[in-house]
Amino acid sequence: MGYYRAESSAERGKPASEKGYRFLGVANGWGDTPPEVVRCRQLGHQTSDAETRNQYHVVTCDECGYSFEYDCSG
Numbered sequence: 001m002g003y004y005r006a007e008s009s010a011e012r013g014k015p016a017s018e019k020g021y022r023f024l025g026v027a028n029g030w031g032d033t034p035p036e037v038v039r040c041r042q043l044g045h046q047t048s049d050a051e052t053r054n055q056y057h058v059v060t061c062d063e064c065g066y067s068f069e070y071d072c073s074g
């Protein structure tokens with residue numbers, strides 16, 4: 001994982017996809033939880049969760065530099 005943050009204030013407001021974060025796909029389609037996410041949860045990072053489009057949320061960890069979506073429609 002080689003994402004080091006040298007964010008300017010302009011960078012901070014950008015969507016994760018434009019910050020060079022690794023996009024892990026849609027959580028509902030995962031067979032196993034990606035190691036990044038397992039590690040992140042173990043470390044207890046604070047992730048952000050934002051609604052994107054209809055019934056989809058995007059979870060981003062600024063510490064790890066990843067984002068993924070999940071579908072909460074059931």
Ligand SMILES: [Zn+2]
Nearest residue numbers: 040045061064
């Ligand atoms: Zn993390």
